[in-house]
Each structure stands twice: as structure tokens, then as C-alpha cells.
Amino acid sequence: MGSHKIKRFVADTWKDYELLDSGEGAKLEKFGGVILDRPEASAVWDRKKSFKEWDKAHSSFESTSKAAGYWKQSGKVPNSWNLEYKSEEHPSLRLKFKLETTRFKHIGIFPEQSCNWEYIAGKIKEGDKLLNLFAYTGGASLAAKSAGADVTHVDAIRQVIDWTRVNMELSGLTGIRWVVEDALKFLRREVKRGNKYSGVVLDPPTWGLGPKNEKWKLEHSLVEIVELVSQVVEPDGFIVMNTYSGLPPSTLETLWRRVLPNASTKCGELCLQGRDGHLLSTGSLIRVEL
Numbered sequence: 001m002g003s004h005k006i007k008r009f010v011a012d013t014w015k016d017y018e019l020l021d022s023g024e025g026a027k028l029e030k031f032g033g034v035i036l037d038r039p040e041a042s043a044v045w046d047r048k049k050s051f052k053e054w055d056k057a058h059s060s061f062e063s064t065s066k067a068a069g070y071w072k073q074s075g076k077v078p079n080s081w082n083l084e085y086k087s088e089e090h091p092s093l094r095l096k097f098k099l100e101t102t103r104f105k106h107i108g109i110f111p112e113q114s115c116n117w118e119y120i121a122g123k124i125k126e127g128d129k130l131l132n133l134f135a136y137t138g139g140a141s142l143a144a145k146s147a148g149a150d151v152t153h154v155d156a157i158r159q160v161i162d163w164t165r166v167n168m169e170l171s172g173l174t175g176i177r178w179v180v181e182d183a184l185k186f187l188r189r190e191v192k193r194g195n196k197y198s199g200v201v202l203d204p205p206t207w208g209l210g211p212k213n214e215k216w217k218l219e220h221s222l223v224e225i226v227e228l229v230s231q232v233v234e235p236d237g238f239i240v241m242n243t244y245s246g247l248p249p250s251t252l253e254t255l256w257r258r259v260l261p262n263a264s265t266k267c268g269e270l271c272l273q274g275r276d277g278h279l280l281s282t283g284s285l286i287r288v289e290l
């Protein structure tokens, strides 16, 4: 049996992003020069900073339903702006993201993912193959590409892939392979074709839409996704899975240990650290090393 332990993965290597405060179901964040106030269910405590400080937000997101809402502007927010991530540990890891306030509360980046970018940059060797599923605007794809990987980026939404292409160009990178497809269908085909990857990264959402607008629920596909990923990963490869869908780390661990009982796993919570030092948990993460 491989080793395993539960831990916290804290994204504390940012220079241009900061979690200024959190509490009462919201978080106050600074992305470059832009301050945003967004809903955050796990911020169940009181806010530390005064209303005056929270009022400095250039834009605040008001939810109208579970998945959508609108931004209330109080300062001048550009239509889009760029944010840079520079790693100290891996000098080639210099990523640039185009950010935009979208009606789904997201802005084109999950800053807590910087822990994964650092991990991937450390694991990838020139020419390794990396598969990024449910890849969104491509943080993990860019991190792997900057380390010399041959990257396949899969997302069901064409506009999201177009956005990632902008991020790739802003980051001075080229040559990512784009696949606009349902991740599960793509995986089934990769298994049939016998294709293998040194690393697989996946961040399946609770629910989603396939390329033909078909509804997709994580709970219906999770076991099959995990099994298929275990078949496309090289015998000495690695897997990074995270989820914002509420599955606890030990559930991720059990899922993966069922299919890869001899692998080493590290799982825990992906966290942001506020100015006051307190941690804000944003989701669950597992790293599986074969």
C-alpha cells in the first residue's frame, strides 16, 4: 500500500492576487489593481474589515440564482484586464491570464489553483504528455506547457477554449492541442485508442453542459471518469483531481484507491490564505502518484 495523508494546500505564492478579507458569505479579493466582492459559501464567520474597506470593491457580484447573477459596479472595472503569476521555484512558470467579470461569478481564474501549477511544473519533464480535462481557462495547461509538456486541453465550451488560447498567447506559449468535447466521451475514445499520458489533471464540475447542450451531472459519471483516467495514465504517471462540488478529500481518496490501490495519494483541502492569516477552504484536492 502507498503512503497517504490528509493536508491543506495553500496558494501562498501570489504577488498580484490577494484575499483581502472574507466573512458573512462573501470574499473580498484583489486581482492586480481590481478589487472584487464575490459570494463565498464557506466564509461563515464575521468579516474582519470595516464596511468602508469592503466598499472599496470596484465591483460586487449579486446572485440571482444558484448559478447566475450580475455585477454591481461601484468603481471603474475595465471590460477585461490581465493578471500575471510568476513562480519563484520554477522560473519558466510565468503565466498571464485575461480576466473578465462574467455573469456566472467567475472571472477566468481560480487563484487557489496556483498550488497545482507549482506541482505540475515540478513533475513535468520535457516532452511528457499532459491531459487537462474540464480545463476551463487553462491554468494547468499553461503550467504544463511552460515546463515543456505536450498538452491536450479538453473543455466542452468553445468560448472557454477561445479564452484559453488568449491566455496561451499572453503567456508567450504555443502548441496546446484543443479538444471541444465532453470529457467522458473523449476519455472513452482515448482508452479505445490506447493513448497514454504522463499526467492527467481534472476538475469536474457538479453539473455541466456538453457541447450539444446536453445536461451532465457529476454523480452519474464520477466512477466511470476515475476508472477511465486510471487507464490512460502511464504506469509511473500522476493525477491531480480537484473539485468544487462538495466531495470531501477522503471521498476522493477512496474513489482513487479503489482503482489504484498501490499508488501514493496526498489529499486535502485547497485553501486561500487571508491577510489576517486565516484559511478559506475552496475545494477538495487529491494528487495520485503511481
Ligand SMILES: C[S@@+](CC[C@H](N)C(=O)[O-])C[C@H]1O[C@@H](n2cnc3c(N)ncnc32)[C@H](O)[C@@H]1O
Pocket (backbone or CB within 6 Å): 109, 110, 113, 133, 134, 135, 136, 137, 138, 139, 140, 154, 155, 156, 157, 160, 181, 182, 183, 184, 202, 203, 204, 205, 207, 208, 209, 210, 216, 244
Ligand atoms: C470548475 S471549471 C475548472 C476550473 C479549472 N480547474 C481551473 O483551474 O481553471 C469546470 C470546467 O468544466 C467545463 N465542463 C463542464 N462540463 C463539461 C463536460 N461535460 N466535458 C468537458 N468539460 C466540461 C466547463 O466549461 C468549465 O470550463
